[in-house]
Amino acid sequence: MSKVIVFDHPLIQHKLSIMRESTTGVKEFRELLEEISMLMIYEVTRDLPTEEVEIETPICKCKARKLAGRKLAVVPILRAGLGMVDGVLNMVPAAKVGHIGLYRDPQTLEPVEYYCKLPADSEEREILVVDPMLATGGSASAAINFIKKRGCNHIRLVNLIAAPEGIERMQKDHPDVDIYVAGLDDHLNDHGYIVPGLGDAGDRLFGTK
Ligand code: PRP
Ligand code: URA
Numbered sequence: 001m002s003k004v005i006v007f008d009h010p011l012i013q014h015k016l017s018i019m020r021e022s023t024t025g026v027k028e029f030r031e032l033l034e035e036i037s038m039l040m041i042y043e044v045t046r047d048l049p050t051e052e053v054e055i056e057t058p059i060c061k062c063k064a065r066k067l068a069g070r071k072l073a074v075v076p077i078l079r080a081g082l083g084m085v086d087g088v089l090n091m092v093p094a095a096k097v098g099h100i101g102l103y104r105d106p107q108t109l110e111p112v113e114y115y116c117k118l119p120a121d122s123e124e125r126e127i128l129v130v131d132p133m134l135a136t137g138g139s140a141s142a143a144i145n146f147i148k149k150r151g152c153n154h155i156r157l158v159n160l161i162a163a164p165e166g167i168e169r170m171q172k173d174h175p176d177v178d179i180y181v182a183g184l185d186d187h188l189n190d191h192g193y194i195v196p197g198l199g200d201a202g203d204r205l206f207g208t209k
Helices: 010-020 026-044 082-091 138-149 164-173 201-206
Strands: 004-006 050-056 061-067 072-078 099-104 111-117 126-134 155-162 178-184
Touching (some): 010 026, 010 155, 026 126, 026 155, 126 138, 126 201, 138 155, 138 164
Parallel strands (some): 072 099, 072 126, 126 155
Antiparallel strands (some): 050 061
């Protein structure tokens, strides 16, 4: 069974509350999503291995630690996942970026794929799939299926807000993928929106409504 890590850091909670408010405009929404993503990545990467290396400071040679092991790739689920990429890259500038295009059919709520481009060496990387919303879990589960078909087996899912239904679906379909969220909400409404949520993440990020 995968782990679900809910971030209770006061800065993350404060920023998330502003994002949820319906009066928050596109510019502030986008900036806050980037900031929260940056703060979340700090914790998501806490268990990455390091190795001892020798470095030279202006004073002397010394032993120090640097990242070791698998390199990272960040894979946003389009569109709204794009809003989390810069936050990750601010912290891990060497990460490569893949893209998966999916949208949720408004009638069936099933994900429809329209694009998939991953780094050539992605099977050797630790993959961070990012998407602000985990609602039914259909989009995240399908995206991770595509990524696994490319031979990737080290995957983490990073969401801003998740519904219990999405967590349950993910844990059933992908018990090997740990899930990191800033907010775990109450339920989905009849249209598949997270309650209380923040509305349509893509529309709020890109101003399309
Ligand atoms: C949103 C969101 C997720 C998906 C979550 O995208 O960014 O990808 O819905 O819903 P699910 O867990 O029920 O699949 P949407 O389909 O609205 O596409 P968009 O980002 O292009 O607006
Ligand atoms: N997608 C969104 O953008 N918001 C939700 O609440 C659910 C799915």
